[in-house]
Amino acid sequence: MAHASSSSPFRRTSLPFISSNAPFSRHRTSPPSSIKSNSRASSFFLPNTIQEEDMGEDVQADVLFPRFQAKNEDDQLDFAAFGHMVDEHARKQSAGTVRLSRTLSRHSQLYGDPHKHVQAEFEGVARYQVYSSRAVGTPVQSLEQLLNEKGKEALESVLSTTGWWVDALCPTEEEMRVLSKTFHIHPLTTEDILAQEPREKVEPFPNYTFVCFRAFDIDPYSDQVLPYNFYILIFKAGLLTFHFRQSVYPVRVRERTEQLKEFIDVTPDWMNYALIDAVTDGFAPVIQQIEMEAVSIDELSLVLRQSERVDMLKRISRCRRRTTQLARLLSSKLDVLKSLMKRYEDRSRDTLMTDTDLASAEIPIDSSNKRVFSDVLLYLGDIQDHVVTMVQNVNHYDRIFHRAHTNYIAQVNLEMNQVYATTNMVMNRLTFLATVFMPLTLVTGLWGMNVHVPGQDYLDLNYFFWLLAGLVLYCISCGYFGKKSDLL
Incomplete structure (x- = not known):
């Protein structure tokens, strides 16, 4: 080339x-x-x-x-390169090679080194799970480090068979370099895995199919959705997966495989389906919680009193944020499933054409591959139906939250309008009373000046009572006018 x-x-x-x-x-x-x-x-x-x-x-x-061009069935994996790199790694560790520290970038100096945080988080954790569906006894081998003799023996004992699965948690750059050399992984795939490419996709390569599928966890403390990706490499004889967050989905898939391997033919395509199905089923409990919240909010948005609706807006906002996050995670999965189904349809069609040619040449036909592709195609169709149903439910719940939010805002506006109307009525009354008492203040102010005023020469109180009667008559007239005019 x-x-x-x-x-x-x-x-x-x-x-x-x-x-x-x-x-x-x-x-x-x-x-x-x-x-x-x-x-x-x-x-x-x-x-x-x-x-x-x-x-x-x-x-x-x-x-x-x-x-990469595979010459035969045994040329799929490069064990010699893996052993050489393991020996080189052991030599460097034993010789105590001093590695020069590089200067951190400005971003790392301000916000810290993310790789150092990841390595410290998974220190002492079995980051590699090597599984074989053909193994007798203990099918899973847990490894904290891959680049040692134990990891080499585990890989050689498992990868020599079919139906193997190597699950890697947070691989380092050196481990990715060794795995890329051993499994003939394309540099673009290695780049996507190390960069934690978030976009879900399916990419066919000469010796494997690369699938990027997005899962999520719920933080138990902050109740936030924490998405992460599964990077799945489907080989002819096995499965290689990468993820950068501890997950229960690989454990569930291995348990399911152990239960069903006596009844079905466990292939890499089936294990890929089982992992995608486990990730998709992880959405069901969260969507059920959202459904219960939607029903509750829809019923209470119009019947709660003002003192009981303190946290209603927070509940609506929290649920709408959750539905938006789930809709974003579910929308791209339909494209991935359609691409996988198209791939298996093409492979099933190619197998059918090959069987037709063999039948015309009177050669015995092995229909196991065709049956496997057809079964996986049916399984993926079932997952697609589940995803479509989930997307429809999430969109329906989002519309319910939108209607409840609108009703809540409308009821709040109605109550605010009532408060404004009451305030305006009180201000009108106060304004009318101020208008009534202003002439009284003027009259009393005029007769209270320290000058000669009318009636000052009268020694009796008749003049005073006449003035007081006039003021009372004025107040009664204004009060009657205010009642008639709805100002009081």
Whole structure:
């Protein structure tokens, strides 16, 4: 295969869905190696016949470094490279190699080193689970470290069979480099795993199919949704998974496999289905809680009194945030399931065409692969139905919360309008009373001045009572007018 030159930047393009047995379709835009040996300027003036001949020889060229081509069944895994890297790692550990510390970036200096936090979090935890459905006795081997003799023996004892599963929790960069070399993992896949790519997708490669599926946990202290990804590599003989948060789903799948392996043919495709099914079933309890909250809020949003609706808005906001998070996690799963179903449909169709050719040549037919693909296709269809139902339920509950929120806001506005009306009525009364008493204040102020005023020369109280009677008559008249005008 032709390698791309250092001056040619690699561009990551979208993949059309193909089966894992089909040729890989990430084409490069650089010319073949026979043409790239010349200068860039002279490559545009080569005859078209030479270019067409070279392109015909390597029309499926891509950006694999190096491109993997399995020669036989035993060429799927590189145990020699794994053993060499384990020995090299042991030599460095025993020799006490001093590694120079690199200067932290500005972001790491401000917010801390995330890799150091992850390594400290999983220190002393069995981060690798090596499982074999064909094993007798203890099917699971737990390993804290992979790059040692125990990890080498565990992998060699399990990967030599079919139906194996290696589950890696928070692998380091060195461990990913060793696993990529051993399992012939594409650099783009390694990059997605180390960068914890959040987008759910399905990407077929020459020797495996890469599936990124998103799960979540609920923080018991803050009650927040904590999403994380499962990176699943489906090989012909086994399964390789990566995740960066401790999860109960792999344990449940292994227990389910142990219960059913006597009755079904456990294949990597079936284990991939079982893991996706376990992750999808993890949404059901949360959605059930949301359903109970939706029914409760819908019934109480209009009947609670003002003193009992203190936390109603908080409950509605919390539930709407939860439904939005679940809808975001569920929406992309339909595309992943459709891609997987399309892959198995293509493989089942290819198997059917191969069986037809064998039947025409009177060669015995092995229908086990076709049955496995058909069964997994049915299982994935069942998961797709569950996801569609969950999405519909979440959208329905979100509409219920939206209606309850609208009703709550409308009732609050109605009560505020009533308060405003009461306030306006009190202010009108106060204004009317102030208007009534202003003339009284004026009259009493005039007759209270320290000057000669009318009636001052009268020694009896007749003048005073006449003035007081006039003020009382004025107040009675104003009160009658206020009652008639609804100002009081």
